Every structure is written in C-alpha cells, then in structure tokens.
Amino acid sequence: MNGDPALISYIEGMQDRYIGAYEQGLPGPLLICIGAMHGNETAGVKALKMVLKMLEVEPVTNPDFRFHGRFIALVGNRGALSMGRRFLDRDLNRIWLDGPQSLTDREARERMELESAVESEIARTDRPIVLLDLHTTTADGGIFTFPDHSAAGIKLGSKLGAPVILEMVDLLPGTCMEYFSRKHDTRLTGLAFEGGQHNDPASVNRMIAAVVSCLRAMGCVSARHIAHEHDRILEQYSLGLPAVSRVLYRHGFTARDEFLMNPGFANFDPIREGAMLAHDRSGPVCAPRSGLILMPHYQQQGSDGFFIIEEMNLVQ
Numbered sequence: 001m002n003g004d005p006a007l008i009s010y011i012e013g014m015q016d017r018y019i020g021a022y023e024q025g026l027p028g029p030l031l032i033c034i035g036a037m038h039g040n041e042t043a044g045v046k047a048l049k050m051v052l053k054m055l056e057v058e059p060v061t062n063p064d065f066r067f068h069g070r071f072i073a074l075v076g077n078r079g080a081l082s083m084g085r086r087f088l089d090r091d092l093n094r095i096w097l098d099g100p101q102s103l104t105d106r107e108a109r110e111r112m113e114l115e116s117a118v119e120s121e122i123a124r125t126d127r128p129i130v131l132l133d134l135h136t137t138t139a140d141g142g143i144f145t146f147p148d149h150s151a152a153g154i155k156l157g158s159k160l161g162a163p164v165i166l167e168m169v170d171l172l173p174g175t176c177m178e179y180f181s182r183k184h185d186t187r188l189t190g191l192a193f194e195g196g197q198h199n200d201p202a203s204v205n206r207m208i209a210a211v212v213s214c215l216r217a218m219g220c221v222s223a224r225h226i227a228h229e230h231d232r233i234l235e236q237y238s239l240g241l242p243a244v245s246r247v248l249y250r251h252g253f254t255a256r257d258e259f260l261m262n263p264g265f266a267n268f269d270p271i272r273e274g275a276m277l278a279h280d281r282s283g284p285v286c287a288p289r290s291g292l293i294l295m296p297h298y299q300q301q302g303s304d305g306f307f308i309i310e311e312m313n314l315v316q
C-alpha cells in the first residue's frame with residue numbers, strides 16, 4: 001500500500017460516483033441528478049441521499065406509490081469533493097467542450113468517468129431524459145434555475161418554483177448540462193438549479209424540493225405522492241423575485257486581475273449603471289448597466305466576478 005498519508009486520506013475520502021438509483025421497473029422517463037459538480041458545494045449530495053431515502057420509504061407508508069421511470073444520482077467532482085474545494089486543477093463545469101481534450105489533469109479524468117456513467121444510463125432507455133445539475137452559490141439571497149436552450153427546458157425550469165434565468169448557458173461555455181443537452185438534443189433536457197448559499201442548511205431542503213418538483217413535472221411520481229414539508233419552500237423563498245430573467249452581462253476575470261468583490265451584495269440585489277461593485281488591479285469595477293446582480297464572487301476559486309440580469313415581462 002502506498003504510504004503517503006495525504007494520498008491515502010484523499011482516496012479514502014472519495015465518495016463513490018454513484019450516490020444511488022431508484023426505480024420500480026415501470027416504464028417512464030429518466031432523471032439524472034448530479035451533486036457536487038463543484039466540490040465545495042456539498043448540499044446537492046446531501047439532498048440526493050435524502051431523496052433516495054424518501055423514495056425508499058414511500059411504499060412503506062403509502063402502498064399506492066408508483067414510480068415511473070428511473071432516478072439516478074451521481075457525484076460530479078469526486079476528487080474536489082473529498083478535498084472540500086471547488087476544483088483541483090480546472091473547473092469541472094467549464095471543460096465540457098467538443099474537440100480534443102487534454103487528459104493530463106484530475107478534472108479531465110473526472111469528466112471522462114462522469115461522461116461514461118451518464119452515457120451508460122442514457123443507453124439504457126429510449127424515453128425522455130432530464131439532467132438536473134445541483135449547485136449552491138457563495139452569496140445569499142435567492143435561488144434560481146437556468147435551463148438549456150430548449151422550450152422544454154424553460155417549461156420544466158418554470159415548474160420548479162424558482163426564478164428562471166435565460167441565456168446563462170451562453171455566457172458559461174463548457175458546462176456539463178449544456179454539453180449533454182446539445183449531444184442528445186431532442187432526447188435530453190438540461191437544467192441547472194442553484195439552491196442558495198453553500199453552507200446554509202436550508203439549501204439542502206430547497207434542493208430536495210427542486211428534485212421532487214422535477215420528478216413530478218416529468219411524471220415519474222404523481223402530485224399526491226411524496227408529500228413533503230418542503231413542498232412550498234421554493235415558492236416561499238422565491239416570493240418577490242422575478243419569475244423569468246435574462247442575463248445582460250458577465251464580468252469575468254483571471255487570477256492576474258486581483259478581482260475583489262465589494263462586500264454585502266446578495267443575489268437579485270438591484271444595481272444602477274455606474275455603481276461601484278468591485279475592485280481589481282486597474283481600480284474600481286463599475287456596473288456597465290442597471291439591473292439585478294447575480295452570483296457576486298465571494299470565494300477563492302473561479303473566474304466569474306458577477307452577472308447582471310434583467311426581468312423579462314412575458315406576455316400572459
């Protein structure tokens with residue numbers, strides 16, 4: 001056995017790629033959920049374990065419970081999760097691009113393993129598929145979902161009870177959800193869900209609610225089953241937030257920029273054009289336009305400084 005204690009604890013701390021799966025052998029759609037695509041975002045893994053437990057006990061208390069299709073829960077970045085970091089070498093949720101891929105770093109190997117797990121699930125079915133990627137944010141104040149480009153994605157996102165942010169996938173190239181959505185086009189709908197602040201215990205509850213809402217919207221379970229105390233949690237938490245928004249602007253940065261967000265911003269805080277939001281080595285960073293701020297950067301790793309969104313007034 002290798003005697004390096006750091007390596008041993010790294011391997012022992014690794015979570016299996018598969019958190020678990022549930023089905024009753026009845027035909028229906030496939031829901032693939034991923035937690036900890038970013039290793040410091042553990043709420044998704046906790047929520048997926050809880051959902052699997054809820055599904056297991058449901059037939060005990062409710063003999064009429066039927067589950068149509070299959071639910072599968074996977075870990076995104078196993079290595080980063082075991083180290084409690086967003087990523088180890090590269091952001092796993094920015095490297096799902098077509099073309100030749102370098103396999104020299106740890107996230108490239110994570111991608112290869114995760115892709116093989118997802119593809120083997122997709123190959124088992126000819127039914128509709130949803131890939132739901134669970135995340136949390138460094139800032140407080142708001143949950144939201146962003147869908148792929150499809151009408152089905154927007155429709156499903158709006159059924160989760162959280163604000164829907166359109167066009168986010170265009171500003172985040174290389175996300176896992178968008179990759180599988182593009183690759184399997186008409187068969188697979190991709191959706192990312194941001195459940196709140198990383199360390200807020202309620203983020204786990206919101207994610208449970210989002211996964212259950214998704215299972216209901218897909219028709220895997222009926223509305224009267226899996227009654228859950230968190231059923232209304234998303235609606236309550238989304239009160240006063242715009243139902244549908246689109247992204248106007250992304251402020252990206254690199255390590256050389258020495259970007260530092262000004263303190264105190266929360267998701268969906270209104271900001272005015274010209275407001276000072278952050279500093280970098282060139283001086284103040286000001287809002288290029290008015291709107292609502294999303295995902296202000298308050299963590300060590302990453303390259304997204306902040307986003308500015310605007311509410312869309314959809315015709316009723």
Ligand SMILES: [Zn+2]
Pocket residue numbers: 037038041135136
């Ligand atoms: Zn994330």
